[in-house]
Amino acid sequence: MAVVEAKGLTYAYPGRTEASLQDVSLTVEEGEFALLTGPSGCGKTTLCRCFNGLIPHFYGGKLEGDLVVAGLSVADRPIRDLAQHVGLVFQNPENQLFALSVEKDVAFGLENLGVARGEIRKRVDWALEMTGIGDLRERTPHELSGGQQQRVAIASVLAMHPKVMVLDEPTSFLDPLGAQTIFSVIDGLNRRLGITVILVEHRLDLASQYADHVIVMDEGRVVLDGGPREIFSSEEARLIGVGIPKATMLYRFLEEQGIHSGTVPVNSKEASQLLREALVLDRG
Amino acid sequence: MSVFEGFRFRGVSSPVHRLDPRVKFLYVFVVFAVAIMFGELLPLLVLFFVPVPFVFLAGVQRQWLRSMRGASLFAIIIFATNFIFTYLSPGSIPGIEPPLDTASEYFLLLERSLAMTLRFIVLVESFSIFFLTTSPDRLSLALEQSRVPYELCFAFTTAVRFVPVLAEEAQTIMDAQRARGLELERGNFMKRVRNYIPILIPLIVNAIRRSLELAEAMESRAWGATEKRTNLYVLRMRRPDYGLIFASLFMLTFALYVRFSFPMPSIVALLSL
Amino acid sequence: MIEVREVSFAYPNGVEALKGVSLAIQKGEFVAIMGQNGAGKTTLVKLFNGLLKPTTGEVLVDGVDTRKVSVANLAQKVGFVFQNPDHQLFCETVEEEVAFALRNFGLGKRTVQKRVKWALNLLDLEKYRQVSPFMLSGGERKRVALASVLAWDPEVIILDEPTIGQDYRQKERLQQFIVQMNAQGKTVVVVTHDIEFVAECTPRVMLMAQGNIIAEGDARKILTDQKLVTKASIVLPQVTQVFLGLMDLGLPGDVVNVQDARRALSDFLGVDS
Numbered sequence: 001m002a003v004v005e006a007k008g009l010t011y012a013y014p015g016r017t018e019a020s021l022q023d024v025s026l027t028v029e030e031g032e033f034a035l036l037t038g039p040s041g042c043g044k045t046t047l048c049r050c051f052n053g054l055i056p057h058f059y060g061g062k063l064e065g066d067l068v069v070a071g072l073s074v075a076d077r078p079i080r081d082l083a084q085h086v087g088l089v090f091q092n093p094e095n096q097l098f099a100l101s102v103e104k105d106v107a108f109g110l111e112n113l114g115v116a117r118g119e120i121r122k123r124v125d126w127a128l129e130m131t132g133i134g135d136l137r138e139r140t141p142h143e144l145s146g147g148q149q150q151r152v153a154i155a156s157v158l159a160m161h162p163k164v165m166v167l168d169e170p171t172s173f174l175d176p177l178g179a180q181t182i183f184s185v186i187d188g189l190n191r192r193l194g195i196t197v198i199l200v201e202h203r204l205d206l207a208s209q210y211a212d213h214v215i216v217m218d219e220g221r222v223v224l225d226g227g228p229r230e231i232f233s234s235e236e237a238r239l240i241g242v243g244i245p246k247a248t249m250l251y252r253f254l255e256e257q258g259i260h261s262g263t264v265p266v267n268s269k270e271a272s273q274l275l276r277e278a279l280v281l282d283r284g
Numbered sequence: 285m286s287v288f289e290g291f292r293f294r295g296v297s298s299p300v301h302r303l304d305p306r307v308k309f310l311y312v313f314v315v316f317a318v319a320i321m322f323g324e325l326l327p328l329l330v331l332f333f334v335p336v337p338f339v340f341l342a343g344v345q346r347q348w349l350r351s352m353r354g355a356s357l358f359a360i361i362i363f364a365t366n367f368i369f370t371y372l373s374p375g376s377i378p379g380i381e382p383p384l385d386t387a388s389e390y391f392l393l394l395e396r397s398l399a400m401t402l403r404f405i406v407l408v409e410s411f412s413i414f415f416l417t418t419s420p421d422r423l424s425l426a427l428e429q430s431r432v433p434y435e436l437c438f439a440f441t442t443a444v445r446f447v448p449v450l451a452e453e454a455q456t457i458m459d460a461q462r463a464r465g466l467e468l469e470r471g472n473f474m475k476r477v478r479n480y481i482p483i484l485i486p487l488i489v490n491a492i493r494r495s496l497e498l499a500e501a502m503e504s505r506a507w508g509a510t511e512k513r514t515n516l517y518v519l520r521m522r523r524p525d526y527g528l529i530f531a532s533l534f535m536l537t538f539a540l541y542v543r544f545s546f547p548m549p550s551i552v553a554l555l556s557l
Numbered sequence: 558m559i560e561v562r563e564v565s566f567a568y569p570n571g572v573e574a575l576k577g578v579s580l581a582i583q584k585g586e587f588v589a590i591m592g593q594n595g596a597g598k599t600t601l602v603k604l605f606n607g608l609l610k611p612t613t614g615e616v617l618v619d620g621v622d623t624r625k626v627s628v629a630n631l632a633q634k635v636g637f638v639f640q641n642p643d644h645q646l647f648c649e650t651v652e653e654e655v656a657f658a659l660r661n662f663g664l665g666k667r668t669v670q671k672r673v674k675w676a677l678n679l680l681d682l683e684k685y686r687q688v689s690p691f692m693l694s695g696g697e698r699k700r701v702a703l704a705s706v707l708a709w710d711p712e713v714i715i716l717d718e719p720t721i722g723q724d725y726r727q728k729e730r731l732q733q734f735i736v737q738m739n740a741q742g743k744t745v746v747v748v749t750h751d752i753e754f755v756a757e758c759t760p761r762v763m764l765m766a767q768g769n770i771i772a773e774g775d776a777r778k779i780l781t782d783q784k785l786v787t788k789a790s791i792v793l794p795q796v797t798q799v800f801l802g803l804m805d806l807g808l809p810g811d812v813v814n815v816q817d818a819r820r821a822l823s824d825f826l827g828v829d830s
Contacts, residue, residue, distance in 0.1 A: 109505035243725035268798035465661030
């Protein structure tokens with residue numbers, strides 16, 4: 001069942017002549033972990049803003065084409081309706097936390113929706129547990145590390161029980177360990193709770209191993225759409241200039257030497273395995 | 285900055301911290317009313333010393349003293365003004381008739397000016413205790429439950445939340461510009477003011493950008509979805525709160541009674557100076 | 558060029574950011590200071606241009622003690638490009654922005670014009686000369702900030718987390734640019750937690766953890782040491798992780814990037830790489 005369906009999306013920010021999205025069509029199935037990537041300025045951030053209605057309702061302008069998310073037509077429903085089904089986590093951890101304590105931040109969305117206090121308490125506790133930050137509940141956002149802040153942001157979105165979680169470069173400001181933690185938290189939510197994930201990332205080395213579906217954009221268009229292994233090992237991906245995972249680059253090296261092996265690796269373990277088989281074979 | 289330290293909330297807890305802010309505010313209001321009622325030194329001294337044990341109970345004595353120190357400049361100005369005006373205007377205060385020829389008249393003048401000064405100090409004292417023992421989120425909660433529109437409460441909390449962030453950012457901007465040769469300490473007054481433009485513009489531009497990002501995040505969490513906003517926390521009055529309400533009202537009533545029943549003697553008279 | 562002797566630094570709020578750090582950076586070196594967020598990297602490099610002065614110990618830049626000269630003075634030798642260009646940009650045009658520091662340093666009009674032209678060309682910004690920096694994209698603003706620092710041609714260039722938010726192509730260009738600057742004799746210091754970027758450039762690495770330098774040396778030596786990497790709370794480069802599992806086959810253990818890997822594999826397979 002498709003939980004996100006876009007057909008021919010075209011959009012230009014008000015006041016700009018160039019369209020940031022040009023005839024974008026894609027489908028994301030329920031429960032998928034989709035990775036959205038592409039060079040800077042390709043339109044991935046713009047597309048994220050469409051999923052929960054910030055475009056067109058917050059930014060203005062006209063969103064041409066069709067976009068249906070969780071059964072709702074984005075152009076026809078206000079953000080506050082869409083926000084109950086699609087959560088959006090932003091790049092800068094500091095600017096999406098408003099309250100003076102972590103708990104209150106996680107409760108924010110539920111308070112806005114007028115959920116009863118008992119239910120808010122239950123969901124806040126649950127969301128904090130799911131993201132592993134239960135012990136931070138009374139802390140002020142400012143004293144937390146970037147990685148902890150992002151987990152609070154994820155928890156606040158999670159508390160609203162969304163069907164889809166969209167994350168726009170959530171690890172930009174984090175160090176590698178912090179980034180790894182975020183990816184494993186997101187992966188956990190995807191696998192254990194069945195939440196559909198749309199992750200925008202540049203750091204494909206760390207993120208590609210979790211994705212079932214990869215979408216590559218360039219200059220406002222979708223140029224590649226498919227499974228991670230086929231996309232990252234393709235020539236087009238290399239030409240567009242996305243940061244192909246190093247593991248996949250090693251696979252290409254073997255191909256160049258005429259060594260054709262099994263599946264395309266997307267993480268270091270798989271690459272190690274692949275190389276071992278190839279080299280032992282060659283030796284033997 | 286140190287005078288502001290006398291008002292900034294500390295993250296500790298004490299029975300005073302746990303009191304409902306609305307009740308504490310009632311106390312401050314009563315103090316205000318009583319201070320206005322009396323122009324004599326004696327009752328104002330009482331008013332000053334009554335909350336002192338609570339300052340110690342709350343453990344905020346050092347910051348409180350700092351706020352007192354900050355107020356001292358103003359206090360001196362008030363004292364001097366009062367002293368001079370009363371000296372120069374005949375018959376404004378009973379017992380003081382210029383030309384002042386008796387010692388007791390001088391003492392009365394002194395006492396009177398001290399009283400006016402103390403009135404100001406008592407107000408600073410109670411506001412300081414209020415802010416030192418009330419966390420911003422409890423304060424915001426109190427505002428919400430007092431039917432202040434949520435947008436205002438939210439604006440208040442968000443502002444408090446971002447104060448340390450903005451302070452850090454200001455420091456970073458200053459560092460970045462100093463690293464480009466900007467010298468903030470040199471030059472005459474006009475030059476120094478102009479030197480702050482490279483600090484202010486990035487600060488303001490970034491604040492605007494930040495507000496935009498915040499607005500996006502708020503919308504994404506269903507801001508404005510319903511008029512009937514609920515809350516994770518609720519302020520409930522407990523026994524100590526009722527105790528303070530009672531004490532405040534008692535103080536008000538007693539003060540009114542004293543004011544309208546018998547004249548307040550001056551300390552000078554009491555000591556027969 | 559830069560010498561740090563037993564320096565400790567504590568912030569006014571008491572946090573000890575550096576504990577007895579010593580290092581020496583020679584003229585023309587390319588050094589990466591690495592570690593997780595909070596290890597003290599940015600604090601350390603702020604000592605190099607005098608923005609921070611050591612609490613104990615001394616920092617010498619080209620033989621001069623940083624405590625004896627102003628930041629503006631040191632800045633002429635040590636250029637610092639901050640992480641967020643929006644903390645610097647405030648002028649009406651890109652031209653003004655690039656000229657800002659030059660004017661602060663008191664350079665003559667003709668020199669300023671010459672240097673601005675040079676810097677704009679170097680970073681391919683001539684077409685934006687009269688454009689407001691606020692109208693440019695994130696990547697372009699980063700280039701303007703870099704141009705405004707390079708304009709005065711400092712001997713040392715410090716880049717604080719230059720790869721944040723950059724895509725693959727932008728990082729490639731940055732790498733080429735750094736190599737070029739270094740080849741021209743500039744001392745380049747990059748503060749970063751981006752392992753892959755350092756693995757590509759392979760500079761001399763100083764690894765920090767909790768206010769100390771726990772290791773320093775060649776990138777290939779440090780980034781392949783699992784124990785050090787764990788101690789500093791960073792991760793091994795992807796390629797290193799791949800080759801870790803292959804050491805028993807006789808493959809080298811100091812492979813950090815794809816180029817190294819290709820060479821090692823080619824050697825192993827007995828083909829030309």
